[in-house]
Amino acid sequence: MPADFNGTWNLVSNDNFEGYMVALGIDFATRKIAKMLKPQKVIKQEGDSFYIHTTSTFRDYVLQFKVGEEFEEDNKGLDNRKCKTLITWENDKLVCVQTGEKKNRGWTHWLEGDDLHLELRCENQVCRQVFKRA
């Protein structure tokens, strides 16, 4: 049985989001707004099918995927760069590799106690986010 990420999750900490956004080439004005946000994630998981909706007062992003099936991701409203995206299980961690213009781009989700963790990577930057159940 894989880990169960289902639920509604609120951001409680966001370490080095600024560095991650700079690595993605997000402009100053957008970064200023984005770093004030407390996004919420709504995750719907059925086996290996995932729907992850990241919502905020500024922008929304929806990602739907099946673990192990590569797809084209458009990152619309984020940096708008297209990537070939593949998400796999590494034990109970959900590991995403986003192959494209930016080196070393991807993320990892895992559960720790009652918390949802997300590590976002781009080039040499790592952002660490923690979410608690709403």
Ligand code: VLP
């Ligand atoms: C862009 C970078 C902030 C900042 C500008 C807009 C959407 C794993 C995965 C599923 C992510 C989140 C990426 C956040 C990158 C912001 C708008 C913030 C709200 O999540 O859960 O897509 O990749």
